[in-house]
Amino acid sequence: MTLLPDRPENTVLLDVLRGQGIAQAHGDYAYAGWALHTHPDLVDRLEELAPHWPVLATFGIPVLAAKGVAAVVAWGMSILLVRLPEGPPEFLEAAEPCPPLTDPGNGWYAVCPWQSDLPLAESRRVLSTLAQHALSNAASLSKDDGTDWQGRPLQPPDRQPGKTKHRQPSKDRGSRQGGRGRRR
Numbered sequence: 001m002t003l004l005p006d007r008p009e010n011t012v013l014l015d016v017l018r019g020q021g022i023a024q025a026h027g028d029y030a031y032a033g034w035a036l037h038t039h040p041d042l043v044d045r046l047e048e049l050a051p052h053w054p055v056l057a058t059f060g061i062p063v064l065a066a067k068g069v070a071a072v073v074a075w076g077m078s079i080l081l082v083r084l085p086e087g088p089p090e091f092l093e094a095a096e097p098c099p100p101l102t103d104p105g106n107g108w109y110a111v112c113p114w115q116s117d118l119p120l121a122e123s124r125r126v127l128s129t130l131a132q133h134a135l136s137n138a139a140s141l142s143k144d145d146g147t148d149w150q151g152r153p154l155q156p157p158d159r160q161p162g163k164t165k166h167r168q169p170s171k172d173r174g175s176r177q178g179g180r181g182r183r184r
Contacts (some may be wrong), residue, residue: 003032003056005068009141013070013108014058016101021059032057039077045113046074048124049131064135071138072131073108080113080127082134083141092126093117107137 004010022035029036036043037060046062047055050072055062064072073081079095081102082088088109095110102108111130115123 004058004063004065004070007068007142009069009138010065012106013063013073013101016098017059017061021061024060031060031062034060036060037076038062038074042074042077042080042113046072046080049113049128050135053135064131066135066139067142069138069142071134074113078112078114080111081108082111082130083107083138084109084130084134085137088130089126092130 004014006014020037023033024030024035025033031038034057043055043062046064050064053064056065057063058070062074063070069083071083075081075098079098081098084107088111093112093115095112097110098108100106102110111127113127115127118126
């Protein structure tokens, strides 16, 4: 089972992941019912780069999504796929491409999740920013207007358009208006 929604924006990714997925209910390398196709250190790295986002187990691959649209994928031992409107910064070390996802025009780019040419803190900062950019981009691709960019349901407004709620003054007035503060 996958937690990543089967939506048009995810079709190519889901087709690729479904094609390599191997069902595995138990064992050291079982990942939400599938054989894990990502090194555990890379799973940790993905969680570190976007700590407030749930990681969706998708056919044995961890995925971050915004509004149900895949944005970041941790694959193998050294591939971080990011969905961006343009290529990542040139100074970032690229990773091995993952056709057809990384084919020109598909919006996916492969970067090294470790960026060994950068200091550790700088690598984490740059990749975390890249992941957030990918999540924002994925949210913009969604046609779902019923959720915010993190996929949470939008809250309906409390009032009708054109009407405002007026606060009723407190009947019990202490030393300050509204009954707030200490009484003497």
